Amino acid sequence: MIAVLDQIAALGIAAELGEVFAAAFAADDPSADAVRFATEQLPTHAARDDFKLVTYETPVAGFAYGFTGYPGQWWSDRIAGAVSPELAADWIGGHFEVVELAVRPSARCQGIGAELMTALVDGLPQRRALLTTYADDRPAPRLYRRLGWQLLVEDLGWGSALYGLELLDRGVPGVR
Ligand SMILES: CC(C)(COP(=O)(O)OP(=O)(O)OC[C@H]1O[C@@H](n2cnc3c(N)ncnc32)[C@H](O)[C@@H]1OP(=O)(O)O)[C@@H](O)C(=O)NCCC(=O)NCCS
Structure with a gap:
Protein backbone atom coordinates (compact mmCIF):
# COMPACT_ATOMS: atom_id res chain seq x y z
CA MET A 1 0.00 0.00 0.00
CA ILE A 2 2.68 2.49 1.10
CA ALA A 3 5.74 2.90 -1.11
CA VAL A 4 8.89 4.80 -0.11
CA LEU A 5 10.45 6.65 -3.06
CA ASP A 6 13.87 8.17 -3.47
CA GLN A 7 14.72 11.12 -5.71
CA ILE A 8 14.82 9.17 -8.97
CA ALA A 9 11.64 7.20 -8.32
CA ALA A 10 9.74 10.31 -7.23
CA LEU A 11 10.80 12.29 -10.30
CA GLY A 12 9.72 9.33 -12.44
CA ILE A 13 6.10 9.90 -11.36
CA ALA A 14 6.33 13.68 -11.02
CA ALA A 15 3.39 14.37 -13.36
CA GLU A 16 1.10 12.02 -11.43
CA LEU A 17 2.17 13.56 -8.11
CA GLY A 18 1.48 16.99 -9.56
CA GLU A 19 -2.08 15.96 -10.40
CA VAL A 20 -2.64 14.66 -6.86
CA PHE A 21 -1.14 17.86 -5.45
CA ALA A 22 -3.38 20.13 -7.53
CA ALA A 23 -6.50 18.07 -6.76
CA ALA A 24 -5.75 17.99 -3.03
CA PHE A 25 -5.15 21.73 -2.68
CA ALA A 26 -7.71 22.98 -5.22
CA ALA A 27 -10.32 23.92 -2.61
CA ASP A 28 -7.87 25.83 -0.38
CA ASP A 29 -5.58 27.22 -3.07
CA PRO A 30 -7.01 27.49 -6.60
CA SER A 31 -3.55 28.52 -7.82
CA ALA A 32 -2.08 25.10 -6.89
CA ASP A 33 -0.50 24.08 -10.18
CA ALA A 34 0.24 20.48 -11.18
CA VAL A 35 2.83 21.41 -13.81
CA ARG A 36 4.69 23.87 -11.60
CA PHE A 37 4.77 21.26 -8.84
CA ALA A 38 6.11 18.56 -11.20
CA THR A 39 8.66 20.68 -13.05
CA GLU A 40 9.86 23.17 -10.41
CA GLN A 41 8.97 22.42 -6.79
CA LEU A 42 9.52 18.65 -6.78
CA PRO A 43 12.83 18.63 -8.73
CA THR A 44 14.22 21.37 -6.45
CA HIS A 45 13.23 19.55 -3.28
CA ALA A 46 14.14 16.07 -4.54
CA ALA A 47 17.76 17.24 -4.80
CA ARG A 48 17.91 18.12 -1.08
CA ASP A 49 19.63 15.97 1.54
CA ASP A 50 17.77 12.87 2.71
CA PHE A 51 14.81 13.49 0.43
CA LYS A 52 12.07 10.98 1.20
CA LEU A 53 8.66 10.68 -0.44
CA VAL A 54 5.93 8.21 0.43
CA THR A 55 2.94 7.34 -1.72
CA TYR A 56 -0.27 5.48 -1.04
CA GLU A 57 -1.44 3.05 -3.71
CA THR A 58 -1.00 2.92 -7.49
CA PRO A 59 -2.43 5.05 -9.05
CA VAL A 60 -1.41 7.45 -6.31
CA ALA A 61 -4.20 8.42 -3.90
CA GLY A 62 -1.94 10.49 -1.71
CA PHE A 63 1.67 11.34 -0.93
CA ALA A 64 3.90 13.12 1.54
CA TYR A 65 7.54 14.19 1.39
CA GLY A 66 10.32 16.01 3.13
CA PHE A 67 14.11 16.38 3.46
CA THR A 68 16.75 17.63 5.86
CA GLY A 69 16.47 21.39 6.26
CA TYR A 70 19.29 23.82 7.03
CA PRO A 71 19.73 27.53 7.77
CA GLY A 72 20.26 29.37 4.51
CA GLN A 73 17.29 27.66 2.89
CA TRP A 74 14.21 29.78 2.28
CA TRP A 75 11.81 27.94 4.62
CA SER A 76 14.29 27.58 7.49
CA ASP A 77 15.21 31.24 7.35
CA ARG A 78 11.60 32.39 7.12
CA ILE A 79 10.65 30.32 10.18
CA ALA A 80 13.76 31.38 12.10
CA GLY A 81 12.81 35.01 11.52
CA ALA A 82 9.33 34.46 12.96
CA VAL A 83 10.11 32.54 16.16
CA SER A 84 12.13 33.22 19.31
CA PRO A 85 15.92 32.84 19.01
CA GLU A 86 15.76 30.01 21.56
CA PRO A 125 17.73 9.60 11.40
CA GLN A 126 17.07 13.26 12.26
CA ARG A 127 16.56 14.33 15.87
CA ARG A 128 13.51 16.44 15.16
CA ALA A 129 10.94 17.14 12.48
CA LEU A 130 9.16 20.39 11.65
CA LEU A 131 6.22 21.46 9.55
CA THR A 132 3.91 24.38 9.04
CA THR A 133 0.21 24.02 8.52
CA TYR A 134 -2.99 26.01 8.75
CA ALA A 135 -3.40 27.88 12.04
CA ASP A 136 -7.17 27.37 12.04
CA ASP A 137 -9.04 24.14 12.76
CA ARG A 138 -8.82 21.86 9.72
CA PRO A 139 -8.15 18.20 8.93
CA ALA A 140 -4.38 18.71 8.52
CA PRO A 141 -3.59 20.25 11.94
CA ARG A 142 -5.97 17.80 13.61
CA LEU A 143 -4.12 14.93 11.94
CA TYR A 144 -0.70 16.17 13.05
CA ARG A 145 -1.84 16.64 16.66
CA ARG A 146 -3.40 13.17 16.64
CA LEU A 147 -0.03 11.74 15.57
CA GLY A 148 1.82 13.43 18.44
CA TRP A 149 3.13 16.57 16.78
CA GLN A 150 3.40 19.43 19.27
CA LEU A 151 2.22 22.94 18.55
CA LEU A 152 5.33 25.15 18.77
CA VAL A 153 3.88 28.43 17.49
CA GLU A 154 0.14 28.96 17.12
CA ASP A 155 0.41 31.63 14.42
CA LEU A 156 3.65 32.58 12.72
CA GLY A 157 2.05 35.80 11.49
CA TRP A 158 0.72 34.66 8.13
CA GLY A 159 -2.00 32.20 9.18
CA SER A 160 0.35 29.24 9.57
CA ALA A 161 1.16 27.32 12.72
CA LEU A 162 4.50 25.63 13.43
CA TYR A 163 4.51 22.04 14.67
CA GLY A 164 7.43 19.90 15.83
CA LEU A 165 7.99 16.23 16.50
CA GLU A 166 10.76 14.77 18.65
CA LEU A 167 11.89 11.81 16.58
CA LEU A 168 14.35 10.22 18.95
CA ASP A 169 11.72 10.03 21.71
CA ARG A 170 9.84 7.41 19.75
CA GLY A 171 12.54 4.75 19.60
CA VAL A 172 13.41 1.83 21.83
CA PRO A 173 13.74 3.07 25.42
CA GLY A 174 17.38 3.79 26.20
CA VAL A 175 18.43 3.86 22.55
CA ARG A 176 19.11 7.39 21.29
C1 LIG B 1 -5.11 16.77 5.41
C2 LIG B 1 -5.32 15.56 4.54
C3 LIG B 1 -3.98 15.11 3.96
C4 LIG B 1 -5.91 14.43 5.39
O1 LIG B 1 -5.97 13.26 4.59
P1 LIG B 1 -6.96 12.05 4.97
O2 LIG B 1 -6.49 10.87 4.23
O3 LIG B 1 -8.35 12.44 4.84
O4 LIG B 1 -6.59 11.89 6.54
P2 LIG B 1 -7.19 10.81 7.56
O5 LIG B 1 -8.19 9.94 6.86
O6 LIG B 1 -6.04 10.16 8.23
O7 LIG B 1 -7.93 11.76 8.62
C5 LIG B 1 -8.94 12.65 8.19
C6 LIG B 1 -10.22 12.46 9.01
O8 LIG B 1 -10.81 11.20 8.73
C7 LIG B 1 -11.07 10.51 9.93
N1 LIG B 1 -10.97 9.07 9.63
C8 LIG B 1 -9.85 8.35 9.42
N2 LIG B 1 -10.17 7.06 9.17
C9 LIG B 1 -11.54 6.99 9.18
C10 LIG B 1 -12.45 5.93 8.97
N3 LIG B 1 -12.05 4.70 8.70
N4 LIG B 1 -13.78 6.23 9.06
C11 LIG B 1 -14.20 7.49 9.34
N5 LIG B 1 -13.36 8.54 9.55
C12 LIG B 1 -12.04 8.28 9.46
C13 LIG B 1 -10.00 11.01 10.89
O9 LIG B 1 -10.35 10.82 12.24
C14 LIG B 1 -9.96 12.47 10.51
O10 LIG B 1 -11.04 13.16 11.12
P3 LIG B 1 -10.94 14.72 11.53
O11 LIG B 1 -10.58 15.51 10.30
O12 LIG B 1 -12.28 15.04 12.04
O13 LIG B 1 -9.87 14.83 12.57
C15 LIG B 1 -6.32 15.86 3.37
O14 LIG B 1 -7.49 16.40 3.94
C16 LIG B 1 -5.76 16.83 2.34
O15 LIG B 1 -5.09 16.43 1.39
N6 LIG B 1 -6.06 18.13 2.50
C17 LIG B 1 -5.66 19.18 1.58
C18 LIG B 1 -4.19 19.37 1.57
C19 LIG B 1 -3.67 19.74 2.94
O16 LIG B 1 -4.31 20.44 3.72
N7 LIG B 1 -2.44 19.25 3.21
C20 LIG B 1 -1.73 19.54 4.43
C21 LIG B 1 -1.13 20.90 4.34
S1 LIG B 1 -0.20 21.28 5.78
Whole structure:
Protein backbone atom coordinates (compact mmCIF):
# COMPACT_ATOMS: atom_id res chain seq x y z
CA MET A 1 0.00 0.00 0.00
CA ILE A 2 2.68 2.49 1.10
CA ALA A 3 5.74 2.90 -1.11
CA VAL A 4 8.89 4.80 -0.11
CA LEU A 5 10.45 6.65 -3.06
CA ASP A 6 13.87 8.17 -3.47
CA GLN A 7 14.72 11.12 -5.71
CA ILE A 8 14.82 9.17 -8.97
CA ALA A 9 11.64 7.20 -8.32
CA ALA A 10 9.74 10.31 -7.23
CA LEU A 11 10.80 12.29 -10.30
CA GLY A 12 9.72 9.33 -12.44
CA ILE A 13 6.10 9.90 -11.36
CA ALA A 14 6.33 13.68 -11.02
CA ALA A 15 3.39 14.37 -13.36
CA GLU A 16 1.10 12.02 -11.43
CA LEU A 17 2.17 13.56 -8.11
CA GLY A 18 1.48 16.99 -9.56
CA GLU A 19 -2.08 15.96 -10.40
CA VAL A 20 -2.64 14.66 -6.86
CA PHE A 21 -1.14 17.86 -5.45
CA ALA A 22 -3.38 20.13 -7.53
CA ALA A 23 -6.50 18.07 -6.76
CA ALA A 24 -5.75 17.99 -3.03
CA PHE A 25 -5.15 21.73 -2.68
CA ALA A 26 -7.71 22.98 -5.22
CA ALA A 27 -10.32 23.92 -2.61
CA ASP A 28 -7.87 25.83 -0.38
CA ASP A 29 -5.58 27.22 -3.07
CA PRO A 30 -7.01 27.49 -6.60
CA SER A 31 -3.55 28.52 -7.82
CA ALA A 32 -2.08 25.10 -6.89
CA ASP A 33 -0.50 24.08 -10.18
CA ALA A 34 0.24 20.48 -11.18
CA VAL A 35 2.83 21.41 -13.81
CA ARG A 36 4.69 23.87 -11.60
CA PHE A 37 4.77 21.26 -8.84
CA ALA A 38 6.11 18.56 -11.20
CA THR A 39 8.66 20.68 -13.05
CA GLU A 40 9.86 23.17 -10.41
CA GLN A 41 8.97 22.42 -6.79
CA LEU A 42 9.52 18.65 -6.78
CA PRO A 43 12.83 18.63 -8.73
CA THR A 44 14.22 21.37 -6.45
CA HIS A 45 13.23 19.55 -3.28
CA ALA A 46 14.14 16.07 -4.54
CA ALA A 47 17.76 17.24 -4.80
CA ARG A 48 17.91 18.12 -1.08
CA ASP A 49 19.63 15.97 1.54
CA ASP A 50 17.77 12.87 2.71
CA PHE A 51 14.81 13.49 0.43
CA LYS A 52 12.07 10.98 1.20
CA LEU A 53 8.66 10.68 -0.44
CA VAL A 54 5.93 8.21 0.43
CA THR A 55 2.94 7.34 -1.72
CA TYR A 56 -0.27 5.48 -1.04
CA GLU A 57 -1.44 3.05 -3.71
CA THR A 58 -1.00 2.92 -7.49
CA PRO A 59 -2.43 5.05 -9.05
CA VAL A 60 -1.41 7.45 -6.31
CA ALA A 61 -4.20 8.42 -3.90
CA GLY A 62 -1.94 10.49 -1.71
CA PHE A 63 1.67 11.34 -0.93
CA ALA A 64 3.90 13.12 1.54
CA TYR A 65 7.54 14.19 1.39
CA GLY A 66 10.32 16.01 3.13
CA PHE A 67 14.11 16.38 3.46
CA THR A 68 16.75 17.63 5.86
CA GLY A 69 16.47 21.39 6.26
CA TYR A 70 19.29 23.82 7.03
CA PRO A 71 19.73 27.53 7.77
CA GLY A 72 20.26 29.37 4.51
CA GLN A 73 17.29 27.66 2.89
CA TRP A 74 14.21 29.78 2.28
CA TRP A 75 11.81 27.94 4.62
CA SER A 76 14.29 27.58 7.49
CA ASP A 77 15.21 31.24 7.35
CA ARG A 78 11.60 32.39 7.12
CA ILE A 79 10.65 30.32 10.18
CA ALA A 80 13.76 31.38 12.10
CA GLY A 81 12.81 35.01 11.52
CA ALA A 82 9.33 34.46 12.96
CA VAL A 83 10.11 32.54 16.16
CA SER A 84 12.13 33.22 19.31
CA PRO A 85 15.92 32.84 19.01
CA GLU A 86 15.76 30.01 21.56
CA LEU A 87 13.20 28.05 19.57
CA ALA A 88 15.12 28.64 16.35
CA ALA A 89 18.39 27.45 17.89
CA ASP A 90 16.71 24.41 19.34
CA TRP A 91 14.70 23.24 16.35
CA ILE A 92 16.02 24.67 13.09
CA GLY A 93 18.96 23.13 11.25
CA GLY A 94 19.34 19.42 10.57
CA HIS A 95 15.62 18.90 11.13
CA PHE A 96 13.43 16.78 8.86
CA GLU A 97 11.24 19.26 7.04
CA VAL A 98 7.83 17.98 6.02
CA VAL A 99 6.95 19.89 2.87
CA GLU A 100 3.74 18.38 1.56
CA LEU A 101 0.97 16.03 2.58
CA ALA A 102 -1.78 15.60 0.01
CA VAL A 103 -4.62 13.11 -0.38
CA ARG A 104 -7.07 13.16 -3.27
CA PRO A 105 -10.48 14.43 -2.11
CA SER A 106 -12.12 11.17 -3.23
CA ALA A 107 -9.82 9.12 -0.96
CA ARG A 108 -10.12 11.12 2.26
CA CYS A 109 -11.32 10.11 5.72
CA GLN A 110 -10.07 6.54 5.46
CA GLY A 111 -6.84 6.99 7.40
CA ILE A 112 -4.58 7.44 4.34
CA GLY A 113 -3.22 10.81 5.49
CA ALA A 114 -2.32 9.39 8.89
CA GLU A 115 -0.71 6.34 7.31
CA LEU A 116 1.38 8.50 4.98
CA MET A 117 2.62 10.75 7.80
CA THR A 118 3.46 7.76 9.97
CA ALA A 119 5.43 6.14 7.14
CA LEU A 120 7.18 9.41 6.30
CA VAL A 121 8.70 9.88 9.75
CA ASP A 122 9.27 6.17 10.39
CA GLY A 123 12.96 5.39 10.82
CA LEU A 124 14.20 8.91 10.15
CA PRO A 125 17.73 9.60 11.40
CA GLN A 126 17.07 13.26 12.26
CA ARG A 127 16.56 14.33 15.87
CA ARG A 128 13.51 16.44 15.16
CA ALA A 129 10.94 17.14 12.48
CA LEU A 130 9.16 20.39 11.65
CA LEU A 131 6.22 21.46 9.55
CA THR A 132 3.91 24.38 9.04
CA THR A 133 0.21 24.02 8.52
CA TYR A 134 -2.99 26.01 8.75
CA ALA A 135 -3.40 27.88 12.04
CA ASP A 136 -7.17 27.37 12.04
CA ASP A 137 -9.04 24.14 12.76
CA ARG A 138 -8.82 21.86 9.72
CA PRO A 139 -8.15 18.20 8.93
CA ALA A 140 -4.38 18.71 8.52
CA PRO A 141 -3.59 20.25 11.94
CA ARG A 142 -5.97 17.80 13.61
CA LEU A 143 -4.12 14.93 11.94
CA TYR A 144 -0.70 16.17 13.05
CA ARG A 145 -1.84 16.64 16.66
CA ARG A 146 -3.40 13.17 16.64
CA LEU A 147 -0.03 11.74 15.57
CA GLY A 148 1.82 13.43 18.44
CA TRP A 149 3.13 16.57 16.78
CA GLN A 150 3.40 19.43 19.27
CA LEU A 151 2.22 22.94 18.55
CA LEU A 152 5.33 25.15 18.77
CA VAL A 153 3.88 28.43 17.49
CA GLU A 154 0.14 28.96 17.12
CA ASP A 155 0.41 31.63 14.42
CA LEU A 156 3.65 32.58 12.72
CA GLY A 157 2.05 35.80 11.49
CA TRP A 158 0.72 34.66 8.13
CA GLY A 159 -2.00 32.20 9.18
CA SER A 160 0.35 29.24 9.57
CA ALA A 161 1.16 27.32 12.72
CA LEU A 162 4.50 25.63 13.43
CA TYR A 163 4.51 22.04 14.67
CA GLY A 164 7.43 19.90 15.83
CA LEU A 165 7.99 16.23 16.50
CA GLU A 166 10.76 14.77 18.65
CA LEU A 167 11.89 11.81 16.58
CA LEU A 168 14.35 10.22 18.95
CA ASP A 169 11.72 10.03 21.71
CA ARG A 170 9.84 7.41 19.75
CA GLY A 171 12.54 4.75 19.60
CA VAL A 172 13.41 1.83 21.83
CA PRO A 173 13.74 3.07 25.42
CA GLY A 174 17.38 3.79 26.20
CA VAL A 175 18.43 3.86 22.55
CA ARG A 176 19.11 7.39 21.29
C1 LIG B 1 -5.11 16.77 5.41
C2 LIG B 1 -5.32 15.56 4.54
C3 LIG B 1 -3.98 15.11 3.96
C4 LIG B 1 -5.91 14.43 5.39
O1 LIG B 1 -5.97 13.26 4.59
P1 LIG B 1 -6.96 12.05 4.97
O2 LIG B 1 -6.49 10.87 4.23
O3 LIG B 1 -8.35 12.44 4.84
O4 LIG B 1 -6.59 11.89 6.54
P2 LIG B 1 -7.19 10.81 7.56
O5 LIG B 1 -8.19 9.94 6.86
O6 LIG B 1 -6.04 10.16 8.23
O7 LIG B 1 -7.93 11.76 8.62
C5 LIG B 1 -8.94 12.65 8.19
C6 LIG B 1 -10.22 12.46 9.01
O8 LIG B 1 -10.81 11.20 8.73
C7 LIG B 1 -11.07 10.51 9.93
N1 LIG B 1 -10.97 9.07 9.63
C8 LIG B 1 -9.85 8.35 9.42
N2 LIG B 1 -10.17 7.06 9.17
C9 LIG B 1 -11.54 6.99 9.18
C10 LIG B 1 -12.45 5.93 8.97
N3 LIG B 1 -12.05 4.70 8.70
N4 LIG B 1 -13.78 6.23 9.06
C11 LIG B 1 -14.20 7.49 9.34
N5 LIG B 1 -13.36 8.54 9.55
C12 LIG B 1 -12.04 8.28 9.46
C13 LIG B 1 -10.00 11.01 10.89
O9 LIG B 1 -10.35 10.82 12.24
C14 LIG B 1 -9.96 12.47 10.51
O10 LIG B 1 -11.04 13.16 11.12
P3 LIG B 1 -10.94 14.72 11.53
O11 LIG B 1 -10.58 15.51 10.30
O12 LIG B 1 -12.28 15.04 12.04
O13 LIG B 1 -9.87 14.83 12.57
C15 LIG B 1 -6.32 15.86 3.37
O14 LIG B 1 -7.49 16.40 3.94
C16 LIG B 1 -5.76 16.83 2.34
O15 LIG B 1 -5.09 16.43 1.39
N6 LIG B 1 -6.06 18.13 2.50
C17 LIG B 1 -5.66 19.18 1.58
C18 LIG B 1 -4.19 19.37 1.57
C19 LIG B 1 -3.67 19.74 2.94
O16 LIG B 1 -4.31 20.44 3.72
N7 LIG B 1 -2.44 19.25 3.21
C20 LIG B 1 -1.73 19.54 4.43
C21 LIG B 1 -1.13 20.90 4.34
S1 LIG B 1 -0.20 21.28 5.78
